[in-house]
Structures are given as C-alpha cells and as structure tokens.
Amino acid sequence: MTSVKGLNPADQDLAVDVIVRAFSKDPVAQWFYPELEQYREYFPKFVRAFAGAAFAHGRVHCIDGFLGAALWLAPGAHVDGDILASLLQQSIGENRKAEAFALIEQMEQRHPSEAHWYLPMIGVDPAHHSQGYGSALLKHALARCDRAGKPSYLEASSTASARLYERHGFEPLGTIQVGSSPPLFPMLRRPRPN
Numbered sequence: 001m002t003s004v005k006g007l008n009p010a011d012q013d014l015a016v017d018v019i020v021r022a023f024s025k026d027p028v029a030q031w032f033y034p035e036l037e038q039y040r041e042y043f044p045k046f047v048r049a050f051a052g053a054a055f056a057h058g059r060v061h062c063i064d065g066f067l068g069a070a071l072w073l074a075p076g077a078h079v080d081g082d083i084l085a086s087l088l089q090q091s092i093g094e095n096r097k098a099e100a101f102a103l104i105e106q107m108e109q110r111h112p113s114e115a116h117w118y119l120p121m122i123g124v125d126p127a128h129h130s131q132g133y134g135s136a137l138l139k140h141a142l143a144r145c146d147r148a149g150k151p152s153y154l155e156a157s158s159t160a161s162a163r164l165y166e167r168h169g170f171e172p173l174g175t176i177q178v179g180s181s182p183p184l185f186p187m188l189r190r191p192r193p194n
Contacts, residue, residue: 002132004140007060007069015060015069019047022068022123027182028157032092032100042091049084051120053077061140063133068124070137075115075150079108099179106176110186112153117145119154138168146191156185165189 007015020043023029032046033039054060054071062069073079084104092100111118119141124133145152155176156162162172162185170187177183 002136003064004061004136005064006058007055007062009055009058011062011066012055012060014066015055015062015071016044016047018062018066018069018125019071019121019123020044021125023121024126026157028184031096031180031182038091042087045087045091046084047071047121049087050079052080052083054120061137063124063136066125067128068122068133068137070122070141071120072141073118073120075117077118079120081108096180099181102178103176103181103184106178107155107184107186110155110173110176112151112188115150116188117141117148117150117152119152122154134164135168138165142168142189145189146193149191151191152189154187156187157182159185162187 023043024039029039029043033042048055051071051073053073057074057077059072059074060069061072085101088097088100088104122134122137142152152170154165154170156165165187166172168189169192170189173186173188175183175185
C-alpha cells in the first residue's frame with residue numbers, strides 16, 4: 001500500500017529533487033530551461049520560488065521513499081512574485097524572457113477569484129511512473145479539500161497529466177499559451193460532499 005506523509009522540514013531538498021526529476025521531460029519546464037546544465041542549475045531554484053509557500057506552510061506531501069511529492073498552496077497563500085521575477089530575470093534567455101513573464105502573468109490572471117487550494121507542482125520520479133503514486137498524492141490532498149469545502153486549482157503542463165487530473169474530478173478551463181510556449185491547461189475541481 002502506498003503511504004503519503006507530510007514533509008519533515010529537514011527533507012525539503014529531497015522533495016525538490018524528486019520534483020526536478022519528475023519535470024525533466026516536462027514540456028513547459030524544458031521550454032523555460034532547454035539546456036541540461038541550465039535546467040540542473042535553475043529548475044530547483046524555480047521549484048522553491050514557485051512553490052516555496054508550500055514548504056513555508058507545511059503543505060508538502062510525499063510518497064514514502066521520496067518517489068513523488070505534491071506541493072500545495074492553501075487558500076490565501078500565493079507564489080512570491082518578487083522572488084520568482086528575480087529568478088526568471090537572471091535565468092531565462094533573452095530570446096524567451098518576455099514570453100516567460102507573460103506566461104506567468106496569464107497563469108496568475110486565470111486563478112479562480114474564490115478561495116481555493118492551488119497545486120503548483122506535483123511529480124513522481126520517472127522510474128516509478130504508472131504505479132499509482134500520483135493518484136495517491138492527489139487523493140490524499142483532495143480529501144482535505146472536500147472536507148474543507150474548497151475548490152482546488154492547477155495548471156496541467158501536458159495532455160497526459162490533464163487526463164490524470166480529469167480522472168480525479170478536475171475540469172478543464174481552456175488553454176494558456178504565449179508565443180512559443182507549450183500550452184498549459186488550467187483545471188478546477190469543485191469540492192465533493194463527504
């Protein structure tokens with residue numbers, strides 16, 4: 001049986017590492033950082049900038065053995081735009097910088113206006129895909145969303161991940177795409193009665 005647990009603060013690096021491995025072939029992550037050395041240097045920093053509030057507020061869930069992790073932002077928590085902007089300014093190539101900032105801005109604008117849980121990042125080590133770990137991470141947190149009566153929101157970065165989220169009750173809300181960026185698929189899940 002798959003065990004999902006909260007993250008011990010001392011293990012933040014292990015959670016970031018599994019997200020970095022999980023996103024190594026992700027189309028949007030690869031668009032931001034197409035060179036391997038650039039990805040290795042900057043994507044861990046991106047994870048911390050984009051989903052850092054999950055670490056700060058104890059909203060990171062992991063599969064035993066750090067085979068997968070989900071980083072959630074509670075209602076009212078936000079991505080630190082200043083930290084993210086500073087990182088993008090220094091790490092994104094000039095040919096893509098304006099589009100990267102415009103993509104992040106569109107992502108922010110598409111969030112629901114009502115209080116919601118936000119899943120900026122979830123990932124499973126590629127060597128352990130198709131073993132139910134992503135579903136276990138989702139079920140664990142979505143039960144909490146249902147108990148609280150709050151919707152949950154995310155942006156799927158591929159059609160394959162969008163299908164996984166649809167199986168867990170997320171509904172597509174269109175597409176976000178800027179210039180040469182791959183599409184992102186914003187998705188919302190309404191809470192289900194217990």
